[in-house]
Amino acid sequence: MLLNKIYILASLIGLNIATIGAYKNNVFDENLVLVFLGIFASAFFTLLIELLVNHINIIWNIIRSVFHKKIRISFAQLIRVEIEDKYLLVLNSRIKNTFQPPGGAIQYYDNKILTEYSLSEDEGYRNSPKEDLRKTLIVPRKLCSLYDWFFSRKDREISPEREFREELLKTNILPSKEFDQIRLSYSKTVTPKIKYSDQFDKYECFIFEIFDFIPTDSQRSWMTENIKESNNDYILLSKEEISRGGYVASKNQSYQLGTQTKYIL
Template sequence: MITTVLAILKPLLIKGANVAWEHRNQLSLYFKTKFWKYRNSDIRFSISGLYKIQIPDTNEYLLVLNRRIQNQLQPVGGAYKRFGDDSLFNKWGYKPDNSKNGLDVDEKSSSDLRFMVKGKYCVEVLNWFDTGNERESDPKREFFEELVSTKILDPEIFCNIQHKRIRRFSKNLIWSEFFSCYEILIFDVFEFIPNEEQRKALVELSMHKTDLSRGFAIVKCDDIEQLRLVENGRQIARIGQHTKLIINKNF
């Protein structure tokens, strides 16, 4: 009888161990935020989608200037927006970004997934995010705002776009000197898939001389590795650390 029961339970126990291993990072976060010192700490979330836009047949990438951080280039994209009412977020006692604990909120950043909650609610926030409910699921809005509306890319040629998600990268409970709090950072990286006309337009764009006043730059892989754009021996722009994600590096 005991042998029979063990034979039945064995696959379930193995499956349970596999699931636990696959979710080991979240298990660690669960114990740290439910029972340890982070439980009543303010934890800042920043959850974003980014585009890897590679110039065809090269090792060069299209980056845009950050509208908040002066002279910093980064991938197209940014924080996802949430939809629906505030009831769930209010249950978690969330605080939107402000000038003291984040990047503040303006008309363009309203409803961005940049906010604070108490540590004990972190796992609930991640579970909600994984459902995909009441939030953006890709950075297409940012693509059109940053590249098409600004006429960096031709609105007629780039009126319809395709992409595929290639990775998700996260950092849990890292200390931010800038924001003076612990953070959970999540980035979804999408690869832009151009059609033939779009491929030609990207190649043509890459042939222009760098002019940061236009709000973008074409940078090499080495530039991203070094987190700076240099021309004629002089640094002309910083490159945000998270840009490394589009070349399959971490930061």
């Protein structure tokens, strides 16, 4: 986990300092010191590079969080549903005339995380289920620990199957009988940098876990035959059209997309 890697990094720094100190006090000879320093330095830089490459935005967010009083958090899962090189986007239930990938807020299972990580209800999410990971982080310095808990995948949803059923089956976009078997494969996690929200007068921290829907042959055939044109409930956009912010050149038409839509690409 991230927190453990940071502790190991700090330990390696301490070992390097201790080795140099031992050399100065004639505890180790020069050759032995060089061997130890080489081992510790190699491990240090390997771990440092891994942290910077894979967790740069997380590290940046942790550093930024120290300077803020409160932070809004929203941790969600998004589902890529691909139909003949286009992606299925559904109508956002909160923001009028806006389309986004199926998915939504991840739910937690144990209320102890609220006190352990100093989370409170956020006025911007007052209509959300209380189990949603859409909260206000009252003590921003706990963001590192909150990240560590989240990536441990304990006491929270680890699959967006609930959202798949709510947004695609209960809305009758897909038939429940044909799509009762739901196969979802984890693809990646996106952690955007913390940004200031003028609307809520707070900084916001997001995490998006992206999953692919893996249809059976019969499910793929059904989608190909029945979901061909966009309507009031959903739209089909290519990668290029999503990259252009929802503009469809062939129709000279623009769709309003949720800001999170780009993360499925």
